[in-house]
Amino acid sequence: MKHTLRVNGLDLTVEADPSTPLLWVLRDSLGLTGTKYGCGMAQCGACTVHGDGQPIRACVIPLSAAAQMKITTIEGLGGSHPLQDAFVRHNVPQCGYCQSGQIMTAAALLAKNPDPDDAQLVAAMNGNICRCGTYQRIKAAIKDAAQVINADKCEEA
């Protein structure tokens, strides 16, 4: 069955079972492998992408539902998003496997709340597991990125 999916600003046609989780459509059908598989039951956050700007777990969203949303994946973030730069500056990743999901969750948070306090930050990020234990650095990098984004906004103003 053919579905049209809007991913990273492009309208793409995929042929797949409508029950296929978005994660596997992105990975196996579209070759967008930045979004990772970690648990398959929305427990770890490794597959986090944006659906209409909201962080969603691609492993449990069927293609039929995803086709109604504008999807953004880590590849759609541009490569030098302030969060990505901050993750590099803070040497955040270790194995790196969870980092796409971490960054996508953080990007959705900062888009909604550009200056989160500690409690808001932890509440937003608590669904994303990192087994290497880079949490301290993720926290620091998000705060750093928030400052950069806010400073840029001030300059623009």
Next chain:
Amino acid sequence: MSKIPAGGPSLTRRQVLIGALFAGGSLLVGGLGPATLARGAEDFAAFGPFLRFAPDGTVTVVSKHSEMGQGAQSGLAAIVAEELDADWSRVRVEMAPANLELYRHTVIRRLQITGGSSSISNSWDQLRRVGASARAMFVTAAAREWQAPAGEIQVAEGVVSHPGTGRQATFGSLLSAASRESPPVDPALKTVEEFKLIGTERVHRLDARAKSTGGQTFTLDVQELGLLTALVAHSPRFGGRVKSFDATDAKAISGVVDVFEIPTGVAVVADNFYAASKGRDALVVDWDDSGSEMRSSEEIHEEHRAIGAGDLPGGWVVFAASGDVDPEIDNGIEFKRYEFDFPYLAHTTMEPMNCVAQVDGTKVRLRYGAQSQTADQQGIAAIVGCPPEEVEIETLHCGGSFGRRSVADADYQKECVHIAKHIGGGQAVKLVWTREDDMKAGYYRPIVHHALAIAVDEHGYPALWRQRLVAAPLMAGTRASPEPVVEIQTVEGVQDNPYLKATQRVRAEVAYTRSPITVNWLRSVGHTHTAMAMEHSIDRLARAADIDPAAYRQELYRRADAKRHLGVLALAIEKSAWAEPIEEGWARGIAVHESYNSVVANVAEVQIKNGIPIVRRVVVVSDCGIAISPDQIRAQMEGGVNYGLSLALFGEVVIEKGIVQTTNFHNYRVLRMAETPLVETHVVPSANPPTGTGEPGTPVIAPAVANALLALTGKATERLPFVRV
């Protein structure tokens, strides 16, 4: 073998559309052409197998060690860059192919392996020489070209210069001349004072960008035309075998290509993951449990306790003894008896086990996150019937390992090769384990029981130390003989512990248990339990003697002449403000433990909230020799504390009647950001050769927390994890 780019930031519409072609996945292309062969040794002739230069001056360091997250590859590159005087911003690192002759471990010489926190330490001399040797070749070439004395040639930041005449050249422009020079037999190495890069904050991770853009290729990300995906139905119980299966419904699923039996179960091969997954769901398998483990983990705990208490027979092997320790003579002595139960633990890497293999006759090629390349080659070679060195392995970045990817049996790698062999024709097959497959597949840190009986002198210090360990051996099933031996991976951390050295009469022994449940090393291996058994017992002894636990340790370290322990402890006392009072409801716990030749102390600040320990701050002190990358040592200490805390708070694989109950993150709880403490790392300044860093940060936090809880409540911890459901 065209590989689809992993989808970097500049992903074009065309790339996306090319990717879209895979939806059907019906195009089958295969065959193992010469293009897939690993790079030959001749390409390395000029500067050896660890170093390559591009004409533009880019320096590529070839790493014999796998990148599993521990940051070793960046550290290895920095060692070469330092002695070479390269421009660090132009240094890259790439993974070596599997090749024992070129890339053997300098200590574990029969293997190319990444483990035991030894990547940096075993490469330290080797790679310094690589860098210094290449540097000398550039110097000689410049001296010859410029007709200047070699002693007047300088190298800095990738530029070779002669200050006298003002001439200078980049590595790139001198490359051809330098590659014709002979490498010096004994290149001069820098003194520690001459280091410009090592020990500085400039040594960053070389893979941070790729891992922040989704661009890093992991095994799961390997994609190419016609790639097949395989899932395997495994026995629900350890030791179970396929009795029969019905594949009718599985084969009816669109996209399923084949269903067949392999030694470890029934493989379902399909065009893509989702089809393979639905195919496996539709598969009906009847299992033969005649050789299965039918017990529950709780029964296995009871067996270990009974052996420790002498109620069940154990083949005891003594691994540490001094003085006269005779049970008959000991009658009448008052012992303090401490017992510990440690559960099965799963590694739970973020990326579950997976592997890509192609088999064409006796030719075999694998791409996966290998950790023990040349040991894996052995098992794989036996399946396809080729010499081990002809098993081609391309090592990809691992999405975490923590020891899981170096199982001596090469379990999932062999499983993938069996499937690829059945498919044949050089067709690439990607074996994918779901989280549930991974959690149920074993190779756990085994259940371990410690029983200690310690008699103290009139000042409260240990005079007689008896300790019994009961555990499944880590090499079970791979060892040819079942003879009782002392397996270092079980007793490390006790056998070499300074507290035993400080005690006059010692007898420590181990007994092994057997079960079809597979076990293996897990980050810091034996220390995962021995650090807790030793460090919590010491705190209990100190409190029983009414002596400050830090002072009590100092006395024992002095008796054992454990200078590095004393140094680490002193710094931990200072940095944690150990002597200062802490707020009501909070307590500090201290622990010090040596592993992989590094000594690490943790001071944890802990409170109890709703019955659960809350850890807000951990001061870490490490003596790990010279620091190559201070930032990456901090990163490993942070990660080590988090990994160890996760296991200590929540880690427990629960098995009921032989079936694993803890199958995913909803019931095998792991540490999340909300439970993460502030970690402050202090590295003891040192000019000694580097020692381990990936593992030594892991085992110290459990006893530090247990000791804080002891201070808070007076109650000892006798079983991990702290939080049990």
